[in-house]
Amino acid sequence: MKEQKPITVLINGKATAFKEVQKEKESPTKEIAAAVYTEETTGWEIIDSEGSGKILDFKKVVSTVPRPSALRKKWSKRRMVLMDRNRNTSLFSxxxxxxxxxxxxxxxxxxxxxxxxxxxxxxxxxxxxxxxxxxxxxxxxQAPATIPSISMDFHAAQNGLFSTKKKAEEISKDMKDQGYAASVYKQGANYSVLIGLGNKKEEARALADVYKFKGVEVWPKQLDASYTDLKIPHKMDEPFIVNGKILLQNVITLSQVPTLSKKAKDSIMKDYEGWKAYGDKQHEQWPAKQEKAVRNYEKDISRALTRLTANRPGEVDWPLQQAVLDSFVSYTKLLEVLK
Structure with missing residues (x-):
């Protein structure tokens, strides 16, 4: 047996050593070839095979798989489409x-x-x-409906509570003659002379302090002016009644603000105009008592807004406070009509 010749083979970049055994009558190997099967039709080409002990490097050669003519044409068209960069592939073509x-x-x-x-x-x-x-x-x-509840909790400055309406009206007139604000409000079987009104206790207390400073007798009082089961001729009248309450509450709060911004004035006037527009359109369909009560409230709240959006003195604006009290009384009379 002759000497074994070492051969190193590099396959896919990995070196492997082999030894070749030759018999006396066998000739030395001159070439080494390898074939690898993949999914593609491929071959392997020997880069260097001469001399023993050298590294053999195989290079992968990919050959074209023969296809029927029809398939070859179809594949060719597909490749042309994929290679066309100007093709519109947008989803919203x-x-x-x-x-x-x-x-x-x-x-x-x-x-x-x-x-x-x-x-x-x-x-x-x-x-x-x-x-x-x-x-x-x-x-x-347009069908008749019922408003379950209109809840109003106010805080008032009260000058007195009387058992007769006549006495209450005399005291109210005397307060007005002195230049203050006053209105008569029926509370159960009695009559109260209101001289100030606020949504919060602090608002009513501020007015009460002014009266005390001027020597006028005043008692803070919480008013529960809530009404239930109000009958309205049309279901769409409910927002009108509710928005009338909200408009009153906003006027009460703003009446104690010394100066209003233009934005605040425009906002409350816009609310009033929208509220009034519905009343102007609907009033012909209301019963006479309801229409009269709405008009009275509209007149009082309009007068309050006129004073509210005008230039006011730095001290308490008594005409504005009077319009606020009158608006409160006329709104509660409207709710009384709907009972």
Whole structure:
């Protein structure tokens, strides 16, 4: 046996040593070849095979797989499309949008046909149904309704509580003659002479302190002016009544602010104009007593807003406080009418 020749083979970059055994009659190996099968049609090419002891490096060679002519043409077209960089592949291309619209129209048409076949309804029938539902909703809005509750908690500066309306009116007139604000408000079986009003205790107390400083007798008092089960001729009148309360509460608070910004003035006037516009449109459908009560409140709150948005003196604006008290009394009389 002859001497073994070492051979190092590099496959995919990894070196492996081999020894070749030769018999006496065998000739020395001149070439080494390798074949590797992959999913692609590939071959391996020997870069260097001469001389013993040298590193053999194999290079992968990918060859084209023969295909039938039809498949070759199809593959060729596909490659051309993929290589076309100017092709519009946007999700919202014209062709895509057109296809979507066509699908929607087709679906709607087909759905309408199926609906007609199984229910006998047409588009006109559906329109008539919708119109009937709208008319029903409108009739419900115009139907009589009940306001469960209008809750009003105020804090007042009170000059006195009297058992007769005549005595209360005499005291109220005397206060006005002195240049102050005063209104008569019925509380149960008695009559109260109110000379100041606030949404909060602090607001009423501030007015009471002014009266005390001027030597006028005053007693702070909490007023519960809540009403329940109010009857209204139309359901849509409820927001009008509720917004009337909110408008009054805002006027009461702002009446104690020395100076209002333009934004605050514009905001409250916008609220008032929207509230009044509904009353102007609806008043002909109200009973005479309700219409009269609404008009009285509208007159008083309008007078309060006129004073509120005008340039006011730095001290207490007594005409404004009078308009606020009158607005409170006229609003409670409106609620009394709805009982």
């Amino acid at each position: 014209k062709k895509f949008i057109t296809a979507v619209i066509a699908a929607i129209l087709t679906g709607c048409t087909f759905g309408g046909i199926i609906l007609m076949l199984f229910t006998g309804e047409t588009a006109s029938t559906q329109s008539e149904t919708a119109a009937a539902q709208q008319a029903s909703a409108s009739s419900k809005a």
